[in-house]
Amino acid sequence: MTSFGPQIEVAIARVRAEVARLHGELTRYGLVVWTGGNVSGRVPGADLFVIKPSGVSYDDLAPENMILCDLDGTVIAGTPGSDRSPSSDTAAHAYVYRNMPEVGGVVHTHSTYATAWAARGEEIPCVITAMADEFGGPIPIGPFAIIGDDSIGRGIVETLSGHRSRAVLMQNHGPFTIGANAKDAVKAAVMVEDVARTVHLAREAGELIPIPQEAIDRLYDRYQNVYGQSSDTRRAVPN
């Protein structure tokens, strides 16, 4: 077995457990069907991340079959789960970890409403206060890119760098979200579907009332700095 020293091994074990558990949030909120969707988490203190295996049922996910990769997306041989293929989106996750050192978690789904906006290549306007809180403005669209090279990862990084939103809707594809850790990225995946649905429904029935930019700024600032318990790890993705 490959080993990284006791401290890193503890961190890996913690991330394996967290990433396996968080996939349950994707099914709880109906963001995925069958084996679609994936969560990954960076191992603090190491150039490693943990990601879901490819094409495996959500009922069968456990810490020991999560897959450990380096930041090129190469599976670390001789570690639990390394006999399986990692998620087919591993290259995109790896690209984000290599290029956004502040990101500790990445999530990808084809959640229904977010993907519907993506199929039109249309950003989601910020018309509800929960969206201002969480994303600080509209949810942007990323470029059309398909699996096979770095173009998905590059599209995510280029769209989200310098943007308040930690969700991007990749055109004709679906949402990718980032966060300070895997849990934070999963929260963003849950919230982006929630706002995608609410704004879709709101707009199909008539004119939306915009929120003044100054109010969006105040809501976003407060939420990033005040909301929740002081013991929480606050989101650390710089904007």
Add this chain to the structure above:
Amino acid sequence: MTSFGPQIEVAIARVRAEVARLHGELTRYGLVVWTGGNVSGRVPGADLFVIKPSGVSYDDLAPENMILCDLDGTVIAGTPGSDRSPSSDTAAHAYVYRNMPEVGGVVHTHSTYATAWAARGEEIPCVITAMADEFGGPIPIGPFAIIGDDSIGRGIVETLSGHRSRAVLMQNHGPFTIGANAKDAVKAAVMVEDVARTVHLAREAGELIPIPQEAIDRLYDRYQNVYGQSSDTRRAVPN
């Protein structure tokens, strides 16, 4: 530990248990995601109310981590849960309790369809009999207001005072509901999403048939006075 005498302590314990339990109705009916939404209940016979902690998972809510506040929204030091922050909407709940003595429960969610009407600033017309029963007419829109002062609480009170509806859709934000107690306010939160969804769907397919005002009045009167078991606590919010 701060103590209020045996009778009030019994009432506090009962409201803590009820408020903790009622959060389960918000998830059961899909009104909330992640840690969003909150229920509070007034402690009968005291200037106190119990509310959910901020940013805590619905799986982790229990009577002992509900938070006891006075009617200014200040956490009562030395009581269970007082080491945590209360819901970020506590000021709005407190404002309602201070200004509407007949209200015993307040609920806030970002439920999907209700929030969609709020994003357009459009009241929900009363076109189904269940809505006439429960709300006695349309569901009104409250002003745009953001966290930071009393403006949300004031908007709720000004909109619902003298109104039959015990639900208000705060513009660009979402529903707040009130009731004789926490359970009654939760019922209103469940019903407002139900009618928001039904009327949304009805209208997107064609012309709605209005219900004559006289029929609305008769339905509302009967439901407030006859429906349910005679042992139920009937709604006591005056209109």
Add this chain to the structure above:
Amino acid sequence: MTSFGPQIEVAIARVRAEVARLHGELTRYGLVVWTGGNVSGRVPGADLFVIKPSGVSYDDLAPENMILCDLDGTVIAGTPGSDRSPSSDTAAHAYVYRNMPEVGGVVHTHSTYATAWAARGEEIPCVITAMADEFGGPIPIGPFAIIGDDSIGRGIVETLSGHRSRAVLMQNHGPFTIGANAKDAVKAAVMVEDVARTVHLAREAGELIPIPQEAIDRLYDRYQNVYGQSSDTRRAVPN
């Protein structure tokens, strides 16, 4: 305790158990919220039916709190549950049992899509084969009628007498369904919401293709006579 002789008591016990259990199908399929909706079943061989109590939680329904009524809707004193009020829709159920002797079960819900059609007073056109199977044509609209006299019951009976459909959408109100027994009426309540949703969605995206009347007739005839196991109680409501 009032008693009806051993044979009728056995029949009452069986209908109590069946009606209590069938309410679980209303929640399973999302047809009801809170305490809304009700199922009743006729007691074979007696001028009696069993119905849900008013305003009681779906979690608390059990055979012994179902309420036994005569065909005028009067609660039979001295029977289990008779200390509670029956469903506020009891008069409508009773009217149906009095006037349609072939009906053994009645169900009422405010299920979302069916109620949306009712709010427009628009019958559901028969454009999917499952609807031809089950209902033999369009789902009709009943008159606007409110609680307080026999007008709801009369509207149901007048609309469904001589009609293939065993579901009616009471205008601005919601669906009532009938059947050979309570289970059959519950099936109709499940299916009417299913077709209401599918046809709503189909039509909002474009032109529907009609099914030729001759094909509707053949599908309906086959389904009423051939489908299911030969041991099933086939639907006995004449058309």
Add this chain to the structure above:
Amino acid sequence: MTSFGPQIEVAIARVRAEVARLHGELTRYGLVVWTGGNVSGRVPGADLFVIKPSGVSYDDLAPENMILCDLDGTVIAGTPGSDRSPSSDTAAHAYVYRNMPEVGGVVHTHSTYATAWAARGEEIPCVITAMADEFGGPIPIGPFAIIGDDSIGRGIVETLSGHRSRAVLMQNHGPFTIGANAKDAVKAAVMVEDVARTVHLAREAGELIPIPQEAIDRLYDRYQNVYGQSSDTRRAVPN
């Protein structure tokens, strides 16, 4: 009891268990209501398939009440379950097995969004990458056909032969899906509803962005050959 020799009996037992279990995926994903929908699986090495009984509740499905049929759809007398009628769609399943030897599983549902496209007779355009992966292009419409002869089976076979899609939307009826085995056909049934819903919602809000044919081809090719674990049975339906 009819017997087929030990090897075939083992295969039959495995398919019975798999087909019974897979019906649980139809309810998990909300593709069916009441007793609607059916899964069948071919018995490898024999001219036999296993299918659901007609009109039996999803709660009551078990390996021993699945029904064994020959490729004419005739129930094999003297085998477990043979005292019941098979699914009323058995003739259509049998026709597919007789005419598409590469097919090992067939599924039929009336899932909501797929059936809505079917009610308009409109194929689902390929505008999301997950659809290109799974179906390699649009989901086609099959002819209007009703139960009573081979016309449903023939419509499925004629539409899907030479087509990449392993789902067909039978006009005014609903989806049928095929696969290398029953599980693969169930996956197709889950995915066709998922893409039917997403594309419906996307299009009702504005213009869809087409995916270039060359990208569709590359996505389809990669997914059929690379995705998942190398130990998986890959789809074997030729196109």
